[in-house]
Amino acid sequence: MHDKPVLEVRDLQVDFPGRHGTVTALSNVSLSIAAGEILGVVGESGAGKSMTGAAILGLLERPGHIAAGEILLDGRRIDNLPDHQMEKVRGREIGAIFQDPLTSLNPLFSVGAQLSETIRQHLPMTKSQARVRAVELLAEVGIPAPSERVNHFPHQFSGGMRQRVVIALALAARPKLIIADEPTTALDVSIQAQITALLRRLCKENGTAVMLVTHDMGVIAETADRVAVMYAGRLIEIGAVDQVLRAPSHPYTRGLMASIPALGARVERLNQIDGSMPRLDAIPPGCAFNPRCLSSGPRCRMERPDLVPTAHSTSACWLHAGGTA
Amino acid sequence: MLVFIIKRIANAAMVMLAVALLAFLIFRLAGDPVELMANEQMSQADRDNLREKLGLNDNFATQYARFVVNAAQGNFGISYRNNQEVLGLIAERFPATMELVLVATFISLVVGIPMGVITAIQRGKWYTESLQFLSIIGVSLPSFVVGILLILVFSVSLGWAPAFGRGDVVDFGWWSTGLLTSSGRAALILPAIALSLYQITLIMRLVRAEMLEVLRSDFVKFARARGIPRWRIHFRHALRNCLMPVVTMTAMNIGALIAFALITETVFQWPGMGMLFIQAVTFIDIPVMAAYLCIVSFIFVFLNTLVDIAYAVIDPRLRAR
Numbered sequence: 001m002h003d004k005p006v007l008e009v010r011d012l013q014v015d016f017p018g019r020h021g022t023v024t025a026l027s028n029v030s031l032s033i034a035a036g037e038i039l040g041v042v043g044e045s046g047a048g049k050s051m052t053g054a055a056i057l058g059l060l061e062r063p064g065h066i067a068a069g070e071i072l073l074d075g076r077r078i079d080n081l082p083d084h085q086m087e088k089v090r091g092r093e094i095g096a097i098f099q100d101p102l103t104s105l106n107p108l109f110s111v112g113a114q115l116s117e118t119i120r121q122h123l124p125m126t127k128s129q130a131r132v133r134a135v136e137l138l139a140e141v142g143i144p145a146p147s148e149r150v151n152h153f154p155h156q157f158s159g160g161m162r163q164r165v166v167i168a169l170a171l172a173a174r175p176k177l178i179i180a181d182e183p184t185t186a187l188d189v190s191i192q193a194q195i196t197a198l199l200r201r202l203c204k205e206n207g208t209a210v211m212l213v214t215h216d217m218g219v220i221a222e223t224a225d226r227v228a229v230m231y232a233g234r235l236i237e238i239g240a241v242d243q244v245l246r247a248p249s250h251p252y253t254r255g256l257m258a259s260i261p262a263l264g265a266r267v268e269r270l271n272q273i274d275g276s277m278p279r280l281d282a283i284p285p286g287c288a289f290n291p292r293c294l295s296s297g298p299r300c301r302m303e304r305p306d307l308v309p310t311a312h313s314t315s316a317c318w319l320h321a322g323g324t325a
Numbered sequence: 326m327l328v329f330i331i332k333r334i335a336n337a338a339m340v341m342l343a344v345a346l347l348a349f350l351i352f353r354l355a356g357d358p359v360e361l362m363a364n365e366q367m368s369q370a371d372r373d374n375l376r377e378k379l380g381l382n383d384n385f386a387t388q389y390a391r392f393v394v395n396a397a398q399g400n401f402g403i404s405y406r407n408n409q410e411v412l413g414l415i416a417e418r419f420p421a422t423m424e425l426v427l428v429a430t431f432i433s434l435v436v437g438i439p440m441g442v443i444t445a446i447q448r449g450k451w452y453t454e455s456l457q458f459l460s461i462i463g464v465s466l467p468s469f470v471v472g473i474l475l476i477l478v479f480s481v482s483l484g485w486a487p488a489f490g491r492g493d494v495v496d497f498g499w500w501s502t503g504l505l506t507s508s509g510r511a512a513l514i515l516p517a518i519a520l521s522l523y524q525i526t527l528i529m530r531l532v533r534a535e536m537l538e539v540l541r542s543d544f545v546k547f548a549r550a551r552g553i554p555r556w557r558i559h560f561r562h563a564l565r566n567c568l569m570p571v572v573t574m575t576a577m578n579i580g581a582l583i584a585f586a587l588i589t590e591t592v593f594q595w596p597g598m599g600m601l602f603i604q605a606v607t608f609i610d611i612p613v614m615a616a617y618l619c620i621v622s623f624i625f626v627f628l629n630t631l632v633d634i635a636y637a638v639i640d641p642r643l644r645a646r
Contacts, residue, residue: 057550083555091552098550103543106562107642118551153641169551 005032006176006209012069014055023281025051026233033209040224041213044277047230049213053179057096058086092122095170099182101162105154111165112150122173137168160191181213196223217260221245229253232277232288239313249315251293333633337626344622348615349392401616406608411616420500421491422597426582428517433524441532446559463526472519472592479515487512489594516593535567568639576632580625
């Protein structure tokens with residue numbers, strides 16, 4: 001299905017050294033995305049999904065750093081590049097979209113100025129060429145009257161339109177990979193659908209690989225080709241969207257799916273997974289999910305399961321790995 | 326935009342009227358001007374004449390209206406002390422103070438802003454931490470101490486710059502400038518540094534605080550993700566978002582600098598308005614004091630209005646649609 005991945009992450013580990021010892025925020029994260037493919041990354045807040053995106057972009061907040069593993073973009077290692085070389089990768093080869101379009105744009109520059117700045121940073125273009133390109137980009141992301149709107153300032157756009165501008169900025173240099181970190185979370189539901197449709201269209205038309213970070217299963221179901229589920233800094237299940245959503249293997253994924261209320265059905269109590277995700281400095285031994293898991297057994301408290309292929313996906317659970325919990 | 330400017334100017338005019346009332350009340354409350362002007366030998370008839378001539382027999386409102394009309398035309402009456410036109414006296418001194426204040430402001434911006442940016446982006450390095458520490462000293466040293474220290478080091482010991490006076494000046498109409506002669510420039514350096522030191526530290530600390538705030542914002546992170554180089558993010562995207570309070574403070578402080586200049590001018594024997602004012606206070610020369618009050622507040626109000634307009638230029642969100 002994906003012969004040569006655009007992005008390949010192998011055994012990524014991110015550490016945060018602190019006063020009370022080092023906290024490992026991500027460990028053993030391995031994933032790949034092919035051209036034209038959308039990989040959804042889901043999980044609770046703090047599970048490490050945004051952190052994975054930041055690590056790929058080389059924008060981990062200090063003192064966080066990549067402690068082990070490698071990140072390959074088109075087969076080239078990018079996790080160990082010095083900052084000035086990484087500046088040429090960001091924007092040029094990896095585009096990024098962040099959660100809040102209201103604060104992602106500099107309020108003091110027109111969207112045209114911000115677009116031209118990004119374009120000219122990465123492509124050898126004159127001012128007027130970059131201007132033409134900026135208008136094209138705005139048209140491409142579906143902004144009406146782009147030649148007029150290019151002179152407007154961020155505050156003159158609505159939230160949904162601003163997220164389109166942010167997407168145009170991410171696309172400015174035709175990157176191979178886009179990391180979209182909760183791109184629809186701050187938007188109205190009706191706008192969300194437009195933005196996810198736009199992302200999907202751009203990905204398929206340009207053959208861009210997209211990593212879509214979100215906690216919204218609905219967005220994943222509509223947009224992603226494959227989905228990766230994260231828990232406490234680790235990947236616990238990864239597979240094709242229809243497989244994982246229809247037949248989740250990992251008890252945590254099952255819990256996530258069960259907690260989505262069905263439309264039309266009014267129930268007394270909403271389903272939930274009891275308890276909360278452990279703090280990163282207090283992850284229990286064995287499987288990190290075992291204290292909340294309904295099917296956990298003695299083995300889950302002692303040994304950590306690795307990702308293994310199951311009938312429908314790849315998941316990290318003793319139920320599938322050894323047959324017994 | 327035009328409506329906005331007209332509103333601001335109307336506001337400014339109201340403030341000026343209130344200030345004029347205050348200045349006028351000083352006249353009324355600070356004793357009898359005739360008694361202050363008259364000498365021992367003056368007869369009662371002469372005194373009554375003078376009183377009539379000064380219009381002191383009219384009612385309060387008429388006198389205030391006359392004062393405002395005259396002041397608006399730049400007529401602040403005659404100095405009690407040396408019988409010269411007050412406006413002429415001030416016009417003579419005004420360029421000296423203004424040059425000093427503007428040069429000091431210029432120095433404080435040119436030095437303070439980059440220092441603020443650098444201490445923010447290189448936070449934790451030994452040189453930025455020592456700058457931070459030194460700036461506390463800069464804020465807490467009174468300006469006359471700084472002035473005296475500067476004179477001691479650069480005039481007395483090293484002999485690089487004159488310790489007092491303004492040097493040679495060149496006249497352009499009523500404006501006299503020391504910027505065009507080498508002795509004028511040499512004389513300007515020390516008082517300007519003494520006056521700007523406090524401002525430099527203030528601007529540096531303000532810019533640093535603002536930068537730290539802005540550098541945490543999402544659009545800076547997003548600019549990094551777009552591959553914009555660090556220096557460009559710092560000096561273009563972040564700095565411009567810090568400038569609003571800097572513009573406000575600088576403009577406000579030009580007014581304060583004129584007040585501070587009073588001390589610096591005394592230390593350096595700088596022939597500016599501050600010296601004139603101190604002399605006026607010693608001699609209870611009320612027209613000069615009233616004119617000084619009006620002119621200084623006019624500068625304050627004028628700058629305030631400029632700041633409001635400058636906001637609209639820096640930040641497109643404030644422009645009237």
